[in-house]
Amino acid sequence: MIGTWNLVRLALRRDRIILPVWIIAIVGITLSTATALEELYPVGQARQQLSLTANTNPAFLAMLGPLRDAHTLGGLLAWRWGLLAALAAGVMSMLLVTRHTRAEEEAGRLELIGSTVVGRHAPLAAAVLTAFGANVLIGGLIVALLLGKGLPAEGAIAFASSITVTGWAFTAVSAFTAQLSENSRTANSMAGAVVAGTYLVRAAGDSAGDSGPTWLTWLSPLGWAEQVHAFAGDRYWVFALPLALVVVLLTTSAVIVTKRDVGLGLLPTRLGSARGAPSLRSPFGLAWRLQRGSLIGWTAGLFLLGVVYGSIAQAVGDMVNDNPLMKKVISAIGGSGGLIDIYLATIFGMIGMISSIYLVQATLRLRSEETSFRAEPLLATPVSRPAWVASHFLFAIVGGALVLGAAGLGVGLTHGLREGDVGGILPRMLGAALAQLPAAWVVAGIALVLFGLFPQLTGVTWGVLGACLVLTMFGPVMKLPQLLMDLSPFTHLPKLPGATWTAEPLLWLVGAALVLVAAGFAGFRRRDLTT
Numbered sequence: 001m002i003g004t005w006n007l008v009r010l011a012l013r014r015d016r017i018i019l020p021v022w023i024i025a026i027v028g029i030t031l032s033t034a035t036a037l038e039e040l041y042p043v044g045q046a047r048q049q050l051s052l053t054a055n056t057n058p059a060f061l062a063m064l065g066p067l068r069d070a071h072t073l074g075g076l077l078a079w080r081w082g083l084l085a086a087l088a089a090g091v092m093s094m095l096l097v098t099r100h101t102r103a104e105e106e107a108g109r110l111e112l113i114g115s116t117v118v119g120r121h122a123p124l125a126a127a128v129l130t131a132f133g134a135n136v137l138i139g140g141l142i143v144a145l146l147l148g149k150g151l152p153a154e155g156a157i158a159f160a161s162s163i164t165v166t167g168w169a170f171t172a173v174s175a176f177t178a179q180l181s182e183n184s185r186t187a188n189s190m191a192g193a194v195v196a197g198t199y200l201v202r203a204a205g206d207s208a209g210d211s212g213p214t215w216l217t218w219l220s221p222l223g224w225a226e227q228v229h230a231f232a233g234d235r236y237w238v239f240a241l242p243l244a245l246v247v248v249l250l251t252t253s254a255v256i257v258t259k260r261d262v263g264l265g266l267l268p269t270r271l272g273s274a275r276g277a278p279s280l281r282s283p284f285g286l287a288w289r290l291q292r293g294s295l296i297g298w299t300a301g302l303f304l305l306g307v308v309y310g311s312i313a314q315a316v317g318d319m320v321n322d323n324p325l326m327k328k329v330i331s332a333i334g335g336s337g338g339l340i341d342i343y344l345a346t347i348f349g350m351i352g353m354i355s356s357i358y359l360v361q362a363t364l365r366l367r368s369e370e371t372s373f374r375a376e377p378l379l380a381t382p383v384s385r386p387a388w389v390a391s392h393f394l395f396a397i398v399g400g401a402l403v404l405g406a407a408g409l410g411v412g413l414t415h416g417l418r419e420g421d422v423g424g425i426l427p428r429m430l431g432a433a434l435a436q437l438p439a440a441w442v443v444a445g446i447a448l449v450l451f452g453l454f455p456q457l458t459g460v461t462w463g464v465l466g467a468c469l470v471l472t473m474f475g476p477v478m479k480l481p482q483l484l485m486d487l488s489p490f491t492h493l494p495k496l497p498g499a500t501w502t503a504e505p506l507l508w509l510v511g512a513a514l515v516l517v518a519a520g521f522a523g524f525r526r527r528d529l530t531t
Helices: 004-014 018-040 045-056 058-064 073-100 102-107 109-114 122-148 153-177 184-206 214-219 221-227 236-259 283-311 313-321 324-333 339-371 375-379 385-419 422-434 437-453 460-478 504-526
Strands: none
Touching: 004 073, 004 122, 018 073, 018 122, 018 460, 045 058, 045 073, 058 073, 058 184, 073 102, 073 122, 073 153, 073 184, 073 221, 102 109, 102 184, 109 122, 122 153, 122 236, 153 184, 153 221, 153 236, 184 214, 184 221, 184 283, 214 221, 221 236, 283 313, 283 339, 283 385, 283 422, 313 339, 313 385, 339 375, 339 385, 339 422, 339 437, 339 460, 375 385, 385 422, 385 437, 385 504, 437 460, 437 504
């Protein structure tokens, strides 16, 4: 364990931008959600109607779980945000651990560090401690915020602890998957599959009904977080399950670390073809080989997300109609169509920002290739710098359209089938989804500008995306100044499908994206590599 604390300091230094973004986002959304629920559901009939709708609609149960106590603000918060906050903490922990373990081995830096006075267990321990500390900080801040809103201390601690301990559980999962493969992307994919699988298993258990396999919820760490019953009984004994999982997986990972060679995984690496495919003769073919897995995964994921949101559109419309205050607040968000269209407009706004994560990932793959010293040999061939940049940035431009189109297709098919009008609803949903694309292009353009001009600051792009999320989704609820909310490109998009379509803001956003992209290309042509 020698050198563990020095490696913790190094991890905090490297994550000084992205880690605070995660923490502020999770804690900030918790506060804004509590504030919004307080206004949307005052004590009385509105909460009773919400409880009836939430606990009888299978789509709501699958997405958020059961609403156990609609009479208190804490109970509403635990239902509306508890599961999603635990999921966000799990994803943060997964990415954090892989970044500081398997990714470091793959890049060869861990072998260099290991040649100094550093114990064999120190890198894994440092990554785990960093993730544990981030989750503890999130939990502590949430407890302080909820106590400040007058919620009972016991429920606040149970709610925050369910988020923290779930983050610990997925920290252990990621520590284990990092030992299996010698590729960081494969390790992240395996851990991500576990996260997605636990969400789906829990969803199946929650939506099964009294006569179905509700026991499936107990097979999922996310289900354990839900079974704590924060603000509705506070069952602390449930924490024994994720803590036991943490002990088993971390112990197993620590043993595997001492049994394998540095840089290798427990699973054997599949040998590739002795000859490269003809498609790899161009930079675009190589970029497709590197980016295709991410593009296919994001396309499938957002299609499924669209299916979920499309399936509950009608139920949300009925619930809103029964709550005059909620009807007023949702109408204030934007849009001039029916309440279901306004709900869908809000959903598409959120999907647009989620899709921006993919666009940023596709763009920043350029920086990853550069810092891994794979770009320099490629650019030593007749491949030009603009061609290499364009080969990857194409996936941000065209891939973003595919991802958003998949989400629109999912919403349009499910909502259209429920309404019996697929031919009329599907084109409207596709148009509403693709209307988010210019704003997502602006975010990708910012990532390309930072890559081309200030490559050391490419991580700032995630902070920009987080700020866009807060300003667009929670600005109206938090009553922020309009001038401040206008800093987000997503604020300027028409609220489709409910609002009247106007091309002017979309053209302005496309123009801004073109300027940013041109600046990024020009900057990269003039700077040195790996600077």
